[in-house]
Amino acid sequence: MNSLYKLAKTVLFRFTPEQAHHIVMDNLDWVTQLGLHKFITRPVPENPIEIMGLRFPNCVGLAAGMDKDGEHVTAFGALGFGSVEIGTVTPKGQPGNPKPRCFRLVEDGAIINRMGFNNVGAIQVAKNLQSARAFRNRGGILGVNIGKNKVTPNDVAIDDYMKCMDRLYMSGDYLAINISSPNTPNLRDLQAEAELDKLLAAISQKRKELQEANKDHYVPIAVKLAPDLTDDGIKTALDVIVKNGMDAVICTNTTISREAIRDNPLAKEPGGLSGLPVFERSTAVTRLASEHLQGTLPIIASGGVMKPQDAVEKMEAGASIVQLYTGFIFEGPELVADCVQAIAQWRSAHNK
Numbered sequence: 001m002n003s004l005y006k007l008a009k010t011v012l013f014r015f016t017p018e019q020a021h022h023i024v025m026d027n028l029d030w031v032t033q034l035g036l037h038k039f040i041t042r043p044v045p046e047n048p049i050e051i052m053g054l055r056f057p058n059c060v061g062l063a064a065g066m067d068k069d070g071e072h073v074t075a076f077g078a079l080g081f082g083s084v085e086i087g088t089v090t091p092k093g094q095p096g097n098p099k100p101r102c103f104r105l106v107e108d109g110a111i112i113n114r115m116g117f118n119n120v121g122a123i124q125v126a127k128n129l130q131s132a133r134a135f136r137n138r139g140g141i142l143g144v145n146i147g148k149n150k151v152t153p154n155d156v157a158i159d160d161y162m163k164c165m166d167r168l169y170m171s172g173d174y175l176a177i178n179i180s181s182p183n184t185p186n187l188r189d190l191q192a193e194a195e196l197d198k199l200l201a202a203i204s205q206k207r208k209e210l211q212e213a214n215k216d217h218y219v220p221i222a223v224k225l226a227p228d229l230t231d232d233g234i235k236t237a238l239d240v241i242v243k244n245g246m247d248a249v250i251c252t253n254t255t256i257s258r259e260a261i262r263d264n265p266l267a268k269e270p271g272g273l274s275g276l277p278v279f280e281r282s283t284a285v286t287r288l289a290s291e292h293l294q295g296t297l298p299i300i301a302s303g304g305v306m307k308p309q310d311a312v313e314k315m316e317a318g319a320s321i322v323q324l325y326t327g328f329i330f331e332g333p334e335l336v337a338d339c340v341q342a343i344a345q346w347r348s349a350h351n352k
């Protein structure tokens with residue numbers, strides 16, 4: 001780990017995770033504008049890949065949830081991420097769950113969070129994303145992850161996704177449909193076959209309308225799944241995703257399982273577990289999806305990438321790109337460069 005980041009981490013980890021998050025977010029823009037991030041990371045080589053009809057400048061992206069309101073996309077791009085997925089965004093702004101709602105499990109290389117989609121809402125996020133133009137002009141890929149408000153019952157959840165699409169269709173390069181967060185009551189029920197089919201059919205129809213209304217501009221859509229579905233549940237969801245003309249699948253979100261961290265006193269905290277303990281299942285889901293899809297759709301892998309070799313394992317399991325969240329917090333921005341480099345070497349050795 002970069003020694004300056006090690007020092008910064010010692011300081012930041014004395015604050016609560018949410019305080020540390022705000023300290024970093026409040027200072028990231030000027031730090032990167034002045035070029036000071038160069039002291040904690042190194043330049044990232046180009047290693048482009050084309051998926052969903054989009055050219056990603058490299059195979060490492062920032063996972064959803066870090067920049068929920070899309071305020072710091074260009075700064076994250078400066079840290080080397082080829083893609084940044086903002087959100088989850090809901091139609092109306094909402095405060096999220098009561099604090100504390102995010103916990104570091106340092107010995108386990110993990111985080112438990114029950115943030116609950118705290119965000120400023122789709123209209124404000126659309127405005128914020130104008131500041132992402134510099135990142136996109138340099139070839140960075142912007143994903144916009146959307147979900148439903150907590151107060152919206154599941155039987156009208158579709159309306160929330162429609163509203164988000166209306167407001168954000170032209171704001172990014174791809175949309176990600178979040179139906180897999182454990183922190184919005186009943187959200188994950190939308191992954192069941194009939195519900196998913198209804199939702200994705202409506203999303204597909206909506207995209208057609210928005211495409212026509214926007215000079216035939218097609219925005220690809222990825223669907224993010226939970227690692228806690230059974231293998232059969234994953235396969236069924238994948239079939240529905242393909243049937244409805246979606247463009248990619250994101251494997252996976254956080255897990256509600258506590259099997260891997262039983263001895264940690266924080267294990268009893270409700271929420272989604274991320275980082276090292278989710279790596280194995282998340283990678284198994286990636287592999288299962290890859291075998292089931294047989295190349296029909298690309299896979300974006302998210303879950304427990306803590307070191308470059310983990311990123312390579314995700315590629316071996318069938319991913320096209322990987323996303324970082326928890327590993328980025330524990331290891332710092334150098335992990336981005338390390339993963340880009342490791343994946344580039346792996347791709348070149350395997351003609352991928």
Ligand SMILES: Cc1cc2nc3c(=O)[nH]c(=O)nc-3n(C[C@H](O)[C@H](O)[C@H](O)COP(=O)(O)O)c2cc1C
Nearest residue numbers: 063064065087088113253274275302303304325326
């Ligand atoms: C604090 C926190 C907030 C998150 N918020 C979101 C979110 O709003 N939407 C989403 O799709 N995923 C969210 N995630 C999940 C991450 O995008 C990622 O899929 C997951 O953490 C697994 O990757 P990791 O092990 O590299 O962290 C969040 C994760 C964390 C740790």
